[in-house]
Amino acid sequence: MNMDDWVSDLTRAVARRTSRRGFLAGIGAVLVGGGATPLLPISRASAQGAPGEPHPDKPEGDPEGCDYWRYCAIDGFLASCCGGTHTACPPGTEMSPITWLGTCRNPVDGTEYVISYNDCCGKEVCGRCFCRRTEGDKPIYYTHKNNDIDWCMGTSSVIYNSTVAIVVGTSTKKG
Amino acid sequence: MNMDDWVSDLTRAVARRTSRRGFLAGIGAVLVGGGATPLLPISRASAQGAPGEPHPDKPEGDPEGCDYWRYCAIDGFLASCCGGTHTACPPGTEMSPITWLGTCRNPVDGTEYVISYNDCCGKEVCGRCFCRRTEGDKPIYYTHKNNDIDWCMGTSSVIYNSTVAIVVGTSTKKG
Amino acid sequence: MSTAVQDRPFGSILVASLLLLGLLGPVPARAELPVESTGQVVTLPAPAPHWAWVADPLLRRSTLVDLDRGKTLGMVSAGFGPIMPMLAAGRGEVMVAETHYSRGSRGERTDVLTLYDMRTLAPTAEVVLPPKRAISAVPSNHATLTDDERFAVVFNLTPAASISVVDLAERRLAGEIATPGCSLVYAVSGRRIAMLCLDGALLVIALDEGGGEASRKRSAPFFDPQVDPITEKGVRIGDRWLFASFEGYLHEVDLSGEVPAFAEPWSLFDDGQRSDEWRIGGAQHLALHRKSGRLFALMHQGGVDTHKESGSEVWVYDLAGRKLLQRIELESPGLTIMGFPIEVPEDWIWPLSSIASGIVNAIGSAMGGDEIRATQDETPLLAVTSNFGGGIALYDALTGDFLRRIYSGNMTNVGLIAPFGGQAP
Amino acid sequence: MSTAVQDRPFGSILVASLLLLGLLGPVPARAELPVESTGQVVTLPAPAPHWAWVADPLLRRSTLVDLDRGKTLGMVSAGFGPIMPMLAAGRGEVMVAETHYSRGSRGERTDVLTLYDMRTLAPTAEVVLPPKRAISAVPSNHATLTDDERFAVVFNLTPAASISVVDLAERRLAGEIATPGCSLVYAVSGRRIAMLCLDGALLVIALDEGGGEASRKRSAPFFDPQVDPITEKGVRIGDRWLFASFEGYLHEVDLSGEVPAFAEPWSLFDDGQRSDEWRIGGAQHLALHRKSGRLFALMHQGGVDTHKESGSEVWVYDLAGRKLLQRIELESPGLTIMGFPIEVPEDWIWPLSSIASGIVNAIGSAMGGDEIRATQDETPLLAVTSNFGGGIALYDALTGDFLRRIYSGNMTNVGLIAPFGGQAP
Secondary structure, eight states, X not given: OOHHHHHHHHXXXXXXXXXXXGGGGTGGGTTBOOSSSSSOHHHHHHHTOSTTOOBTXXXXXXXXXXXXXXXXXOXXXXXXXXXXXXXXXXXXXXXOSSOEEEEXXXXXXXXXXXXXXXXXXXXXXXXXXXXXXXXXXXXXXXXXXXXXXXXOOSSSOOXXXXXXXXXXXXXTTOO | OOHHHHHHHHHHHHHHTSOOOXXXXXXXXXXXXXXXXXXXXXXHHHHTOSTTXXXXXXXXXXXXXTTSGGGTTOEEEBGGGTTSOSSSBOXXXXXXXXXXXXXXXXXXXOOEEEEEEEEEESSOOOOSSEEEOOTTOOOTTSGGGOSSBOOXXXXXXXXXXXXXXXXXXXXXXXX | OHHHHHTSTTHHHHHHHHHHTTOBOOOOTTOSSOOOXXXXXXXXXXXXXXXXXXXXXXXXXXXXXXXXXXXXXEEEEOBSSOOOOEEEGGGTEEEEEEEEETTSSSSOEEEEEEEEETTTOOEEEEEEEOTTBOOBSOOSSSEEEOTTSSEEEEEEESSSEEEEEEETTTTEEEEEEEOTTEEEEEEETTTEEEEEETTSOEEEEEEOTTSSEEEEEEXXXXXXXXXXXXXXXXXXXXXXXXXXXXXXXXXXXXXSSSSOEEOOOEESXXXXXXXXXXXXXXXXXXXXXXXXXXXXXEEEEOOTTOTTSOBSEEEEEETTTTEEEEEEEOOOOOOEETTEEBOOOTTOOTTHHHHHHHHHHHHHHHHOBOEEEEOOSSSOEEEEEOTTOOEEEEEETTTOOXXXXXXXXXXXXXXXXXXXXXXXX | OHHHHHTSTTHHHHHHHHHHTTOBOOOOTTOXXXXXXXXXXXXXXXXOTTEEEEEETTTTEEEEEETTTTEEEEXXXXXXXXXXXXXXXXXXXXXXXXXXXXTSSSSXXXXXXXXXXXXXXXXXXXXXXXXXXXXXXXXXXSEEEOTTSSEEEEEEESXXXXXXXXXXXXXXXXXEEEOTTEEEEEEETTTEEEEEETTSOEEEEEEOTTSSEEEEEEOOOSSOTTTSOBOSOOEEETTEEEEEBTXXXXXXXXXXXXXXEEOOOEESSOHHHHHTTEEEOSSBOEEEETTTTEEEEEEEEOOTTOTTSOBSEEEEEETTTTEEEEEEEOOOOOOEETTEEBOOOTTOOTTHHHHHHHHHXXXXXXXXXXXXXXXXXXXXXXXEEOTTOOEEEEEETTTOOEEEEXXXXXXXXXXXXXXXXXXXX
């Protein structure tokens, strides 16, 4: 193996060490981070361990991080990075009352919760903290479990900005 | 100097070797090229020598390259990279009849020509072959010599797509 | 000089201003370059087999690209969501279902079907639609033409499901048909539209002469969406639609007869591949070259529920023989910043050159392939794009050889349409 | 549970669907997490001195950022061109002159002045403007408020120059005033608007009680645009406006009196710096910290006509003493791809880590600074942004020390407004 190949392989190997989820699975896995912790979010994310598993220092997780347990079926920009919180939309947007649903396990109490992913609507796309997780995501024809649909419905505008993750109940799936 | 500094300095030195004009002066100077020749346009551009000077193989210059002589006062996306040519707008756009003017020297005949930079309007921004050159560019209050203004005026839409460079005469500046 | 500009309404203003400002000298007796016309706009030649459309939702457009020359030919700008032109070769038109607001992101919503001339890419007509069209990140099968190009059918979701039917001959809305529980639109012959239903059934609606509902037939469920859903990212060959399931089984739905026929699904993986966790993934993960019967599928290794993950390989199947022919390890579809390609200049010295190349390639590889499409000619190309980059990687669709990367100016790529000839079988 | 959702019109639909689908179990007697409300939208606290707005024309918005915490607080989406909010602290409103088309990039044009509530960032009113407003890549001084926040004034260019005046108390267009040959709007006290004219003169228009033209005074030319034009990128301190010329002379225009006073321009460079080809450059190349009298200028080395080139340094002047105090060599304003920050992971090993850092830094440095603004408090920040990246580099405006980079989610940065308190002196 010549030096060129060695360097390329090394680079690839390093690049592959990190999570391959969502946007972080793309560019993000190599040089890019989410928007919440600007400098070294990749390291931060990997320090958190497996998806949904809490960091010892922060058992609930970080609502500005894609690994936060409630986001198990989200696909979009985290409202918490865009002027909102994980349960409230950014200023001036309107929360869609019609949503898709995920079932996510809270690592603190071990309970499976039904999470409503409400889109925040009426302003252009946030662009910060893109997060795509697809646990239980179904195709579009299985509508209420699909996260590809622009769920800005029942709002005064379909223009998508970001998404919140709201606990609406516990799941019958609970073990 | 430790190795880290050495490598950083080397990288910067290499990065600084290329032209600092327009977008190419930014990201472009380092790793990025224009859209015309996708693979190694930086090398192509530097091979052409000084701005406006023709490559021996192509005395007229390349209308898809930012160094092309007519573009001496352009600021925008080259219509020639967007489905148009250097004198015709891309399909479905409308050429603005109201323009700003540059005076550019044709390296082949040594003549100074008055160039009309007509914007192509009515479709979203092209995004390809961004080119900013400011020879003779004046501030906005010196309107007809300013290339920052959205010159989509007298068209059915002000939405800017790209720009052409049309010979409308010779200049009195001709030496 | 006056000839050149007189044909433009503002030409005289321009010339007058120039003279007034003393900026125009007299045209010399021996003019080195002639004065040129303003107002020219390019008209496209007839579509070629290696033309493709690539949607960029960030720039709110779909870009028409000549894959052979790596040239951007033009674009349609059409508002919010993936812009997926429908190509009506017979009509010489390109159509887009569009959503607009009176104040950009707010105000009054207007949905329209806009018809663009195929040669000029200028809008020639529009039909106002019910303001209900479905918008999603999945670019395909949200609107279609009937095979005879008489009607355009747009899927609506509010979240009540329905379809809007546009009469293209009369340039008017023919009507809206409710399709409760059934989504998306898959055209088949005989002015019929198939839709996928919540319970795994297929709904087939036939249109009458006026675009109304002539008949409606709903099949028994042919798969269980709870157990192993098929993705909505189907491809068509004749009157068959092919769908892959999350678990990697290919479902062939034959709609040539009165009653849909559902072939026994076949596995895209053998046991070893399955235990290695190879899976389908991506936004347009199936493609077909119809003449050769080669089926292309984007594959990656990943766990359950990774059906959106980008592909690291394209697997090529012989559709008739249900057999894996080839695995293509994907090259980077091309890294871009703001639509500008990132490649390492060739005059960089070692080791900088190879390290930078390594990084760029690694980023590109990590991005993976999200959309694939094949052209339908005798020397077909396989195009691969990535959501978060503007590049297009091209392969020989018959040999799998990587050919080159091209760039359209797009910043994101969502939705790839090739060939220009469109979705028709 | 019902309490939480009953306040939303569709809440009951949601709950009903959930029950219907059997997806909601009974809330356990000891619920680990309470059911939460839907429909909540954040309202902002009172503006803080370290808040700033950054325009991203690509994403058609301006983003409100807390520079201290590196947090994105919200945004206004306002259509085509740089979105430059005008900040009316007294009214608790943010205003934007906007241009919209009925079909996105085509159709009917509507220009409006939209008023947003400062706490909710929701539109509260709009005034339709003549569809003539000037749009350019230079973000500043295209619209302004009068000092008393009674009127908003929008510069029009068709290419005939005029201004539209909006009465903010009555929420209506007061009128349009022709300003042939004079451009842009620079507010000074007494409901007056200064404009720069083609011949190097200054036009000052005073508004009457109804927003009409009370008086118009045009000065003699105070510079020669053919020889050494001042840029339009002026900054204000009290009733003085400061402009730099292409050749690096600072022009101070004092509008406190009835007749404008033009101080003798002073050179920003000494002879050595001038022969080293230091020049001003960038889209917003001047900034001020008014209390300390520190003037900041983006500088680069380049030839004639490089007045748009990004700055590699910020030079700090004592405005009163007309003296260079400090040169700040700029750090990278931050490289982003699609708005995502690019930094090298700390677990990369050498030499990969340092080479990658070198490349990222080199790209960042090559990008340079295009806009600078200082906050106006006692511990002021100097913010530096780059057109082709989404990062913001922050410096201590009193010491010049680099502090950190933050990211707003912007993909491009054009137009930086700080502090929230706005342009007022």
